Amino acid sequence: MAATHTHGAHHEHADHGHHDQEGLKMFGFWLFLITDVIMFATLFATYVVLRNNTAGGPTGEELFNIPIVIASTFILLTSSFTSGLAVLSMQQGRLKGLIGWLAVTAVLGAAFIGLELYEFVHMVHEGATLQTSAFLSAFFTLVGAHGLHVTIGLVWMIGLMLQLRRRGITPVTERKVNVLSLYWHFLDAVWIFLFTVVYLMGVM
Amino acid sequence: MATHNKPAANGHGHEAHGAGTHGNHGSLKSYVIGFVLSIVLTIIPLVAVLGADLGRTTTMVVILAAAVLQFAIQLLFFMHLREGENARWNLMSLLLGVVILVTVVGGSIWIMTYNTVAH
Numbered sequence: 001m002a003a004t005h006t007h008g009a010h011h012e013h014a015d016h017g018h019h020d021q022e023g024l025k026m027f028g029f030w031l032f033l034i035t036d037v038i039m040f041a042t043l044f045a046t047y048v049v050l051r052n053n054t055a056g057g058p059t060g061e062e063l064f065n066i067p068i069v070i071a072s073t074f075i076l077l078t079s080s081f082t083s084g085l086a087v088l089s090m091q092q093g094r095l096k097g098l099i100g101w102l103a104v105t106a107v108l109g110a111a112f113i114g115l116e117l118y119e120f121v122h123m124v125h126e127g128a129t130l131q132t133s134a135f136l137s138a139f140f141t142l143v144g145a146h147g148l149h150v151t152i153g154l155v156w157m158i159g160l161m162l163q164l165r166r167r168g169i170t171p172v173t174e175r176k177v178n179v180l181s182l183y184w185h186f187l188d189a190v191w192i193f194l195f196t197v198v199y200l201m202g203v204m
Numbered sequence: 205m206a207t208h209n210k211p212a213a214n215g216h217g218h219e220a221h222g223a224g225t226h227g228n229h230g231s232l233k234s235y236v237i238g239f240v241l242s243i244v245l246t247i248i249p250l251v252a253v254l255g256a257d258l259g260r261t262t263t264m265v266v267i268l269a270a271a272v273l274q275f276a277i278q279l280l281f282f283m284h285l286r287e288g289e290n291a292r293w294n295l296m297s298l299l300l301g302v303v304i305l306v307t308v309v310g311g312s313i314w315i316m317t318y319n320t321v322a323h
Contacts, residue, residue: 041304077243
């Protein structure tokens, strides 16, 4: 391509423009994640301020099931790693590896959501609902917002796997995988703070 | 993104895959290191809270430090904060986000701890 001057240069130029667009889209998604940081910051602030206002209802120490939370944490950490392996497969041009690792990530994400739903149902069953106390309102809002993010990520991941199967690895699907993986790692980072601030400090 | 960094070395961007010399997006080694570190940084606060008896303040410092380090690991090893053509912009927007985060969380705790006038 370098040999054919005019044509080559033209192609490179077009390619270049397209490439910048994909880079800009990545940055746009990064900005979305920053706004998500700000949203979670307000939810964390609300939770921290209200966490002792149990209104005679159950406290975190009585409610939290630490073994389940530990299992969820390791599941999510592992899924962050497997989504990284998916991106690595993509960079090596291995479509099967990419879809395979995304599938593993999705299964781990689904397991995480399953454990969270189990925890929520169990708590509601014991009379700890959204309306019980300010502490529980803040708890369900904060942890639920994260769970909703993970659920959206799961739907997105399944959609992307179907698209990858049809279109293969193109510059556009490549950017989509990079963006999804960014989103997934970000959710893992948010969970670490949930784990620390809500659960570990809750049972301290 | 990353391939764009060295346009002189290979004229066209995306076709550079397959080569496997894609150091910019992290390698298997960096992912494994990041994963192991994140596991270790999860076990440390668990032991601090459930196992060891360190006293309240020390425990708080240990688990918060582990969480912040864990966040840094996600950013550096998995989210490739330092790489790509927009690395500087990413970092700047992240810093802005962190400033707002610290203000909102710190400010809320501050005012709710010391608002004795209201009572």
